[in-house]
Amino acid sequence: MSVAPVVSMFVAAFILLNAIVGVVTYITLLERKFAARMQSRIGPYYVGWPHGWLQPIADAIKLMIKEDVVPTPADRVVYNLAPLVFLVPCMLIFATIPFAPGLGLADLNIGVLFFLAVSALEIVGLFMGGWGSNNKYALLSAMRAVNQIISYDLPFIFAALVPVLLTGSMQMSAIVNAQQGGAGWFVLYPVIGQLAFLAYLIAALAAENRVPFDILEAESELVAGFRVEYSGMKFALIQLGEYAHMLGTSFLGALLFLGGWLGPGPAWLGPIWFLVKAVFVFLVLTWVRWSFVRIRVDQILAISWKLLLPATVVLLHGGDGLLGRALAAHPGRQPRDGRDLPQPLPPTGDRDVSGHVASVSGPLPGRAGARLREGHRPGSLYRLPAVRVHLPAPGHQGRDAQGREAELRQDLHARAVRLRVLRAVRAGVSDRRHHHAQDLRSRDERPARDAARQGPVALAGLRVPALVGHRQQAARHAGATEGGPRREQGRQGVTLETLVFGLVALALLGGSLGVVLTPNLFHAVLSLAGALVATAVIFLLLDAAFLFAVQLLLYAGGVVTVLVFAIMLTERLIGEHITQTNRHVVNGAVMSVAVFVGVAGFIMRSNLTAAEPAPADRTVEIARAIVGPFAVTFELLGVLLVAALLGAIYFARTED
Amino acid sequence: MAAPGLSAYLVLAALVFAIGLFGVLTRRNAVGILLGIELMLNAVNINLVAFARFEADLAGLIFTLFVIAITVAEVGVGLAIVIAIFRVRRTVDADQLNLLKG
Numbered sequence: 106m107s108v109a110p111v112v113s114m115f116v117a118a119f120i121l122l123n124a125i126v127g128v129v130t131y132i133t134l135l136e137r138k139f140a141a142r143m144q145s146r147i148g149p150y151y152v153g154w155p156h157g158w159l160q161p162i163a164d165a166i167k168l169m170i171k172e173d174v175v176p177t178p179a180d181r182v183v184y185n186l187a188p189l190v191f192l193v194p195c196m197l198i199f200a201t202i203p204f205a206p207g208l209g210l211a212d213l214n215i216g217v218l219f220f221l222a223v224s225a226l227e228i229v230g231l232f233m234g235g236w237g238s239n240n241k242y243a244l245l246s247a248m249r250a251v252n253q254i255i256s257y258d259l260p261f262i263f264a265a266l267v268p269v270l271l272t273g274s275m276q277m278s279a280i281v282n283a284q285q286g287g288a289g290w291f292v293l294y295p296v297i298g299q300l301a302f303l304a305y306l307i308a309a310l311a312a313e314n315r316v317p318f319d320i321l322e323a324e325s326e327l328v329a330g331f332r333v334e335y336s337g338m339k340f341a342l343i344q345l346g347e348y349a350h351m352l353g354t355s356f357l358g359a360l361l362f363l364g365g366w367l368g369p370g371p372a373w374l375g376p377i378w379f380l381v382k383a384v385f386v387f388l389v390l391t392w393v394r395w396s397f398v399r400i401r402v403d404q405i406l407a408i409s410w411k412l413l414l415p416a417t418v419v420l421l422h423g424g425d426g427l428l429g430r431a432l433a434a435h436p437g438r439q440p441r442d443g444r445d446l447p448q449p450l451p452p453t454g455d456r457d458v459s460g461h462v463a464s465v466s467g468p469l470p471g472r473a474g475a476r477l478r479e480g481h482r483p484g485s486l487y488r489l490p491a492v493r494v495h496l497p498a499p500g501h502q503g504r505d506a507q508g509r510e511a512e513l514r515q516d517l518h519a520r521a522v523r524l525r526v527l528r529a530v531r532a533g534v535s536d537r538r539h540h541h542a543q544d545l546r547s548r549d550e551r552p553a554r555d556a557a558r559q560g561p562v563a564l565a566g567l568r569v570p571a572l573v574g575h576r577q578q579a580a581r582h583a584g585a586t587e588g589g590p591r592r593e594q595g596r597q598g599v600t601l602e603t604l605v606f607g608l609v610a611l612a613l614l615g616g617s618l619g620v621v622l623t624p625n626l627f628h629a630v631l632s633l634a635g636a637l638v639a640t641a642v643i644f645l646l647l648d649a650a651f652l653f654a655v656q657l658l659l660y661a662g663g664v665v666t667v668l669v670f671a672i673m674l675t676e677r678l679i680g681e682h683i684t685q686t687n688r689h690v691v692n693g694a695v696m697s698v699a700v701f702v703g704v705a706g707f708i709m710r711s712n713l714t715a716a717e718p719a720p721a722d723r724t725v726e727i728a729r730a731i732v733g734p735f736a737v738t739f740e741l742l743g744v745l746l747v748a749a750l751l752g753a754i755y756f757a758r759t760e761d
Numbered sequence: 762m763a764a765p766g767l768s769a770y771l772v773l774a775a776l777v778f779a780i781g782l783f784g785v786l787t788r789r790n791a792v793g794i795l796l797g798i799e800l801m802l803n804a805v806n807i808n809l810v811a812f813a814r815f816e817a818d819l820a821g822l823i824f825t826l827f828v829i830a831i832t833v834a835e836v837g838v839g840l841a842i843v844i845a846i847f848r849v850r851r852t853v854d855a856d857q858l859n860l861l862k863g
Contacts, residue, residue: 613773620800655829663833675844745834756844756845
């Protein structure tokens with residue numbers, strides 16, 4: 106067990122948090138100055154010489170020493186928790202943003218998805234504040250927020266996914282690297298880039314509740330919206346969260362469309378370029394804010410559902426198919442043709458002899474994203490490149506087969522180490538070098554005839570998950586026979602994982618009990634949100650990062666929001682003072698306990714020996730499986746969702 | 762103790778499932794019943810992902826995706842029905858929705 110990486114992560118996170126708070130504080134000053142300039146004013150001037158540069162600090166101090174008022178009818182717990190719940194996702198979104206190559210907390214391979222998923226959680230804190238204040242303005246604002254944010258989540262995600270499709274990777278650093286050279290920035294791509302950037306800006310405005318879309322804090326109708334009752338430090342926290350989210354969205358926009366840290370000058374200028382671009386996006390949003398008037402609720406919803414959503418869907422298709430073809434022929438891109446189809450394991454090693462250093466394409470960190478992109482052609486999302494090993498020049502094939510193998514092994518080992526660090530970062534557990542070293546060793550030591558039959562390329566089987574199907578079985582058996590006992594030894598030290606598991610399990614059980622036992626239905630929904638987030642963390646512990654993001658995005662962000670909406674519409678007759686349980690409490694309890702005892706007994710009796718743990722990251726595999734063996738099921742799911750959508754509309758619509 | 766194994770996750774999921782079942786059986790409010798169903802589906806998801814992890818089988822992850830998507834559909838339709846019932850009967854108390862009782 107090693108604590109050092111965890112501690113260093115904490116230190117890095119602490120530094121990043123403070124940096125964000127500092128930047129956010131001063132971005133408010135920037136906005137005020139900018140707005141003042143637009144309105145021919147001076148703006149903050151007197152606190153701090155010159156031009157009031159101490160104003161944000163003075164504001165912060167003022168907010169901190171102000172009286173903290175809790176309204177008497179407020180739901181105290183919800184009211185007090187709301188600013189924190191609001192702030193945490195707004196800060197977490199910065200965790201996956203790399204500010205320069207290698208300068209960031211965690212450059213996850215699902216970075217963009219993580220950002221979108223976590224930022225979808227912001228809504229929970231928002232309606233907690235609106236409901237907990239027990240104020241008509243706040244409640245109306247929360248209802249409007251639910252409307253608006255559900256409507257704008259989809260266009261926002263779709264617009265952000267266009268660069269992802271153009272890159273072929275969700276890893277943020279890969280997206281930036283893909284914009285290198287030529288007319289590289291995605292915003293400069295013909296038609297599709299500009300349209301996607303425009304859609305991104307509009308959706309971002311709506312997601313940030315900036316002026317043309319700020320119905321949920323419309324001053325003329327709702328005073329200050331969901332935070333009308335907040336004062337002092339809690340108000341400051343909400344404000345901080347809002348601006349941090351704004352800044353995060355600006356950073357994401359700069360990264361996705363404006364090339365991130367790319368720019369002229371030496372490499373150390375990278376973060377500064379990135380900041381400048383993010384501030385540029387921020388100022389564009391601010392410019393819109395101070396130029397337009399607020400539009401009505403129905404107009405806002407119409408823009409989202411009738412214009413932005415179809416447009417972004419078309420853009421997504423364009424990014425992958427039609428215009429992707431034009432992009433392929435774009436100068437600065439290497440045109441792709443049939444010969445460059447990603448090939449699953451060529452039979453012999455003498456076909457892919459291009460590179461000088463052995464390199465592997467596949468779901469590995471580092472250059473993995475760039476490699477994925479290389480295989481990008483129209484529609485190639487569905488045929489992600491399989492593992493390919495490029496070996497050194499053919500002339501030396503006979504001479505240094507040994508040397509090449511050693512080189513390859515070294516390279517793969519370096520990748521495995523990086524993978525381990527990433528996993529440790531993601532799971533928050535101590536490192537598992539043993540496992541990876543184990544895998545490397547066990548498969549390297551495969552019998553020689555295997556290698557002879559498949560050529561040197563057989564080594565590509567290293568660490569790279571096989572496709573779904575019979576090979577999966579083979580891999581499992583191989584691992585089970587070779588790595589069993591030694592793997593157990595490697596597991597002995599991992600106590601941090603146990604600790605995290607225990608904490609998350611407690612949170613999950615507490616949340617679940619809250620769901621069924623609290624008399625207040627709103628608290629029950631909040632408990633459900635907690636339980637769902639805890640489940641997402643459990644998915645993370647189980648190495649399913651993709652499902653973690655989906656869980657946050659759909660469940661915690663979507664389902665909970667819809668449930669709150671339903672409560673707001675129906676709660677009137679059943680309040681806190683009426684008993685919430687029916688007369689079958691005892692029967693229900695007996696039944697539940699019986700079910701649990703039965704299932705647990707079954708689990709205990711069955712001899713569950715863990716087979717080979719799955720490879721670390723399986724996002725690419727999931728994508729392959731969805732368009733491969735599970736394609737029909739996936740289509741059926743789409744039909745089901747459409748039917749459900751129509752059904753829900755049919756049921757919920759009033760006759761008018 | 763080593764890292765939590767498969768059975769730890771399974772027992773946890775069974776607990777959550779039982780708690781959700783209790784909620785479904787005892788809640789009066791129809792929305793509360795839906796909350797319980799959410800919990801039960803969630804427990805199933807934990808099971809699927811745990812098996813996918815420890816048995817190196819991809820199907821568990823795919824099915825979790827499907828379950829999540831179907832849950833969204835279920836919540837959408839379920840809540841729409843609840844709201845429609847509320848409009849007609851002015852109540853969401855499941856005990857009072859007994860028109861079909863003989």
